Amino acid sequence: MTLPPVSTKPQPVPVEDEKHRVQLEEVGQDLLLQTYVMMKTSRLYDHDNENYSRQLTRLMEVLERGFRLTNVVKLHAADGYFFFNDKRLRVRLDGYLANKYVQDVLETMGAGGFAFSEGVERSALDQLFRRICTIDPNPTDDEASIEKIHAEFESLNLPKIGLAPRMNLSSSGSKPKTIREKRRMAKQIFFRAVGAAGEAVSQMAIDKPVNTTQLKRIVHSLIDQILSDETYLLELTALKNFDDYTFAHSINVSIYSITMGLRMGMSKQLLAELGFAAIFHDIGKTRIPKDLLNKPSALTSSDWEKVRRHPVDGVLVLSSSMTLDSHVARAMIVAFEHHKNLDGSGYPYINRTADLNLFSRIVAIADFFDALTSGRKYQEQFIGFNEALVELTKQSGKRFDPSLVRLFLRILGVYPTGTLLLLDSGELGIVISNNPEDIFRPRVRIIANTGGFVEKSSVVDLTAKDASGDRYLRNVRHIVDPKKYNIDISQFILADST
Numbered sequence: 001m002t003l004p005p006v007s008t009k010p011q012p013v014p015v016e017d018e019k020h021r022v023q024l025e026e027v028g029q030d031l032l033l034q035t036y037v038m039m040k041t042s043r044l045y046d047h048d049n050e051n052y053s054r055q056l057t058r059l060m061e062v063l064e065r066g067f068r069l070t071n072v073v074k075l076h077a078a079d080g081y082f083f084f085n086d087k088r089l090r091v092r093l094d095g096y097l098a099n100k101y102v103q104d105v106l107e108t109m110g111a112g113g114f115a116f117s118e119g120v121e122r123s124a125l126d127q128l129f130r131r132i133c134t135i136d137p138n139p140t141d142d143e144a145s146i147e148k149i150h151a152e153f154e155s156l157n158l159p160k161i162g163l164a165p166r167m168n169l170s171s172s173g174s175k176p177k178t179i180r181e182k183r184r185m186a187k188q189i190f191f192r193a194v195g196a197a198g199e200a201v202s203q204m205a206i207d208k209p210v211n212t213t214q215l216k217r218i219v220h221s222l223i224d225q226i227l228s229d230e231t232y233l234l235e236l237t238a239l240k241n242f243d244d245y246t247f248a249h250s251i252n253v254s255i256y257s258i259t260m261g262l263r264m265g266m267s268k269q270l271l272a273e274l275g276f277a278a279i280f281h282d283i284g285k286t287r288i289p290k291d292l293l294n295k296p297s298a299l300t301s302s303d304w305e306k307v308r309r310h311p312v313d314g315v316l317v318l319s320s321s322m323t324l325d326s327h328v329a330r331a332m333i334v335a336f337e338h339h340k341n342l343d344g345s346g347y348p349y350i351n352r353t354a355d356l357n358l359f360s361r362i363v364a365i366a367d368f369f370d371a372l373t374s375g376r377k378y379q380e381q382f383i384g385f386n387e388a389l390v391e392l393t394k395q396s397g398k399r400f401d402p403s404l405v406r407l408f409l410r411i412l413g414v415y416p417t418g419t420l421l422l423l424d425s426g427e428l429g430i431v432i433s434n435n436p437e438d439i440f441r442p443r444v445r446i447i448a449n450t451g452g453f454v455e456k457s458s459v460v461d462l463t464a465k466d467a468s469g470d471r472y473l474r475n476v477r478h479i480v481d482p483k484k485y486n487i488d489i490s491q492f493i494l495a496d497s498t
């Protein structure tokens, strides 16, 4: 099955106006959603089922609308985004699940997307989805099986349906293919980012000017990594035992913030500014004496006065160390506002009623969550990942923007990355990612079974069912406090396994 030949029929006059773009966006979003619905429906129903047939009719209708705009309707994925012909579709919050699912299926098919030519028949579409529904929707690591599936699709030779090749827009050279390679790459990017943040902060602490070019490049690599699959970097945010956690904290806050921005449909430019600003939210702390930052006892009121200066100091440090541009301007706003609360409380006190900047509201949530779970922050007690989410929810609407809190919960799920779980199989596992299909059933890295710690960890998906499809293979029994059992989860996160 190859791409359909370009039609000789005269193309419609290209109308690059706003209306045309809106139409492309609407049809593209509908086509993406209907492709997802078809992938799901074809799994559940036979082809003579009424519901399946209705969804197929809907797909035909969406394609018809597409053919009114262009002769060949193309839906393809690249770098985490979907494109309808060449128009990049916005990442919609309500469409995120569909987006991820269709991407995963395409990845397993070894394809970048679909191309439908005008006149495509219902029976061909039916055949396409009949075959797709037999594919495991979890992306596989096995290139040989991907190639096999891909070849099967090609040999189906469905009239007026083509598979678009896999594409990546990133300029980062050769892409890692296996999960092991992807994890290794994520680790490289993460530690490079922590190192670069550390270097910049140390320079700024002694009032030296900082060249932001390298930092911007680092943020871009974080974005590219999150765009291709956020799982691997999110897993690394659970590492807490750094000698100096300050720099890992700033990178974690950046990773959480970028992930939130991405789910909100922000452009790469905005994501870059958000990720950059997040790194420097606490830069004003370089003006706080070290012994005060690490003070084990409760802070006195005069200590607090010093700590509460760091948002204002942050603006001053940024302005004296960096040349002003849009990234630095955003960073100044975030540094100034990240301890201001939605209800007007917080610090620094300012007599005004203007809303807090969106970037500041995002960073405030990421900062709060990471600080609570880090166990290093001087004024907060360490609590587990799950309890931190409960705390965050309690502050929703008071300190934090409730819609952003909801978004954050949706990203992390009920059991955030890094949570240690005891399963009813007797196995112990660390949550590596939330399952967007079921936030109660994450993907878990098994580190121990009833016989003790396993030599090589493996990843299981808690949404997996037995052969009958009626029972889940594993269920969560309860959360386990790693400290109680003297388990250092970081060694498992860093282990070079799949």
Ligand SMILES: [Fe+2]
Pocket (backbone or CB within 6 Å): 281, 282, 310, 338, 339
């Ligand atoms: Fe702060």
Ligand SMILES: [Fe+2]
Pocket (backbone or CB within 6 Å): 249, 281, 282, 367, 371
């Ligand atoms: Fe912070």
